Amino acid sequence: MTDSKYFTTTKKGEIFELKAELNSDKKEKKKEAVKKVIASMTVGKDVSALFPDVVNCMQTDNLELKKLVYLYLMNYAKSQPDMAIMAVNTFVKDCEDPNPLIRALAVRTMGCIRVDKITEYLCEPLRKCLKDEDPYVRKTAAVCVAKLHDINAQLVEDQGFLDTLKDLISDSNPMVVANAVAALSEIAESHPNSNLLDLNPQTINKLLTALNECTEWGQIFILDCLANYTPRDDRESQSICERVTPRLSHANSAVVLSAVKVLMKFMEMLPKDLDYYGTLLKKLAPPLVTLLSAEPELQYVALRNINLIVQRRPEILKHEMKVFFVKYNDPIYVKLEKLDIMIRLASQANIAQVLAELKEYATEVDVDFVRKAVRAIGRCAIKVEQSAERCVSTLLDLIQTKVNYVVQEAIVVIKDIFRKYPNKYESVIATLCENLDSLDEPEARAAMIWIVGEYAERIDNADELLESFLEGFHDESTQVQLQLLTAIVKLFLKKPTETQELVQQVLSLATQDSDNPDLRDRGYIYWRLLSTDPLICHIGTLASVYHKPPSAFVEGSRGVQHKRLPGSSQDTGSAAGVTEAPPAVIPSQGDLLGDLLNLDLTPPTTTGPPPPSSGMQMGAMDLLGGGLDSLVGFLHKISAAMPASFNAPVSGGLDDLFDLGGGVGLPMGAYTPPKTIWLPAMKAKGLEISGTFVRRAGVIQMEMTLTNKAMSVMTDFAIQFNRNSFGLAPAGPLQVLTPLSPNQSIEVALPLSTVGPVMKMEPLNNLQVAVKNNIDVFYFSCQYPISMLFVEDGKMERQVFLATWKDIPNDNESQFQIKDCHLNSDAASNKLQGSNIFTIAKRTVEGQDMLYQSMKLTNSIWVLAELRVQAGNPNYTVSTHEF
């Protein structure tokens, strides 16, 4: 005979039948009827119509029947408030019953009847029960205060129940204490600012005593409450920790985790050199590991918490990596959490193991998990630098599997690796390009496009690749469109001549044919930058009225050609103007690159060593990276980009060096080329800069003459270099202290350092400079003589020289002739020494003087040279070796 029989009477007159049974004289029949009613209620049937009949059964000696009626009352009192009043009398009577079970049951049930009218009657019985002699009744009454507070908070405060509840924290029975704490915590949650649980050392002591004796649930309440306490000093927090630690061995995982919470918090206060601190750390690991062998849902919550713990104190679990290894039949939510923690714990010590696991996971069946595993490999590479190479090769292996989603995911993370470690792993680009066609997810496409744009100079057909993406431009997602736009602009800067058409095409697609404001805006920004239309900078000045650049009408710019960009005369900078007549793109590469990379140019700081320019570059990189850059700690670790092709571009510098037209009488010292005009006034709104480079006493200086050829006074000068081959950067600010009046010139010497960021330039000794004044920012590029970079200690030991000379492969040798030089070998040697080119040895063979020379560049690259001088022949032959 089972309760399922209560469900079988579902026919028409059911309620009527039940009514009759409830009013039966027979006790047994009544009880069965109430059971039927309850059964219907549990499955969500409406039996509220029976309210008066059920309540009539309430006055009984049968405890089970009473409980059943109470169950019914709790469910339906709200819908029948008037009827519910009928029950009040019985409740009040029951609260006086000699049996504590009945008293407790009555006060418990009353609190569950959420009817305002009843709560008024509840207060008196509740007050009595809170002071009942039986702890079972007291602990039930404590919870009842919380219930009542939920229904009518004001009433509870007015009746002073909160104070009574606070007194119960000092009760002699631990269960009463635990319930009082639980009730107070719940009430406090709805009053965030109230000071209900004001904890002091005395109450804490009471709680800790109760902690040892109460049930597991009570322990959770007390521990959670303890976690809110702030100990006065480290001794107090140590003593609390000591008393909480045994809870770590509790069978209930919630108790364990609450104890961990208390310990993690109070540990913050302990001095790290304390022995106890170390002991505590060791004690925390085992219980956390044990949580992971429990049921999956427990594991999930534990893992989420461990994730937080590991972020704060990775040392606790640093040796426990293996417990986070994924079992193939773990539920997916557990797998993903484990993966996350594995990455957090990854370090150089365990990275090999982790990578082997991740690679294993990448061949599993679950697509989500596989994707996350591939991402994890990328995160490992970024987190543990030493592992980057291994990660890249693992990713390449995965790409070879040709599983579509694995390939896409791998490409996304390889992009991140490229960003973190630029110029290190480009050798894999070819493999990536092979998989171009299989990419169908926007993120993977965008990543691939970024790679192509970033490394355009190493990908022969970069323009074709990007062009192929361009065909379906409007079907792509925004992410891909933005990336494509940026990549093509980058490509254009690197290969201006071949890609002009492509860049025009993408700019017009982005600005004219797109409805996406982000894309349009970025398109316009690039377009502006590339067109170098000066007028946009002059809104609100005279120039905007004349629609001519200031140099065109400003006095002092005589002889300047009035050259303007096509379409600029009717362009006031409005978007409409641009779309009507797109300004032609001028491929003057140097200035443009400067423009793009130095968008947010700031004057260098006035004190200290060379300003850290990385911040500025990051801004620029962000622009180019399309804000996709999610990597933190963007480190520029560029291997010194000293190419093996040292010959052609530098020879100019060497020629200069040997251009000894002044004869033998010149004083010793480094050769200084004469000043040339770097920035004509017409290009810089009246500012003319001419200059040269000097090496004096081991310091490279840039000597400049600034001339104001405009009408207004110039102030606020600042200077900034773009990244260059040898890392040249201003070692201090540009010292132009007084304002530069019209037609005034000033000589400035700017000391340079060689510790700036490095990027290979074409030609090698090209330097792109931005100068700012109160009027505008101007860009120019100049070339510095390579001899400036030869350092004073470039004299090599004879033996070393000999050995090295032989060791250098012939491929690294280049030869050229210097013509029309009328010096004998000794004079030449002397002269060269002034420029830090040292003669190591001299040999005379068949009337030919052979000078063996060494020089060292600022980036520690040695150059060895052999200079052959034939007496009477004004032509020298130089062969240089460099390594």
Place this chain on the structure above:
Amino acid sequence: MIHSLFLVNASGDIFLEKHWKSVVSRSVCDYFFEAQERATEPENVPPVIPTPHHYLISVLRHRIYFVAVIQSEVPPLFVIEFLHRVVDTFQDYFGVCTEAAIKDNVVVVYELLEEMLDNGFPLATESNILKELIKPPTILRTMVNTITGSTNVGEQLPTGQLSVVPWRRTGVKYTNNEAYFDVVEEIDAIIDKSGSTITAEIQGVIDACVKLTGMPDLTLSFMNPRLLDDVSFHPCVRFKRWEAERILSFIPPDGNFRLLSYHVSSQNLVAIPVYVKHNISFREGSSQGRFDLTLGPKQTMGKAVESVLVSSQLPRGVLNANLNPSQGTYTFDPVTKMLTWDVGKINPQKLPSLKGTMSLQAGASKPDENPTINIQLKIQQMAISGLKVNRLDMYGEKYKPFKGIKYMTKAGKFQVRT
């Protein structure tokens, strides 16, 4: 705290609801159903689901989802532990925890839930106390109740409810006084392709069945207590004594209970009971694959390895498997691709093997995934960690109890990658 509880069956019907505070509409479960639909497997439903006004915390047991509804900040483990306790109690009361059993006993279930939680705070969750408050249904008692009109509900305040030993009821009497302890260890391991252990750990428990009269006070000591450095105790164990002397001292609950569970981590040297030699391979362009598996005992201290069951999820491309077991029987389910081989006992003289071919769809490419082999086994009379009980003593009562200790090792999540 816990606001409401919904029980949901495998087909997504709510068959029971209980509210401890105000009534929460059933529609809140719609969020749960959405998550259920998204999950590929029933066990992949996330245990914590946020909804605009509530949180749903669920566990899946015996193909029933127990969904608790939470409205305020609550430790989720507290809720999950409580749900586990509900499941255990149902099982304890009805023998099984199934939808049918719950529906058959719906009034008792309702009474139990009411007794276990008050206003969302746990009230009585110890099975000893609950059984004093609400008597478990038995056929005899139902009959007696029907005839005499007495009830299932205890009229007295349970004695354990407020005492310092809340887990034990007073006045227990037995004619045969006996105490049995089972040391059961499960070994979890991941073995890689080449047969080396990636990770191996042991989850051990000591389950007890104590039927002793009065208030006995027991002590249990071990030959090698140092193994137990990561333990969780039943609340009855005196922690101080363990810390100081490594002796388990406790007043036991009446009946079945878990005395302690422990964990032997992968940092200790964990013995691996079996080895597997495998060759599961596919050739490019061929529609057949080779399957070759041999099992052998490894570190078993001379004990027999029994009830061995090997299962493996073969790649999706496999249509069928034609294999030949040297002993036992195997089945292959072509729908789920699950291969199971019931090996039985391993005879060290004649190692069991399973060899043959797998057929693939003609022209299909070689499967990418490598199947993982899952192994279940049992070893009687041995705890693989080497844990041994030294002695069991009883104080506080005069009689001489009968004592027994049993050891057993099982495979937990024992996985071999191929």
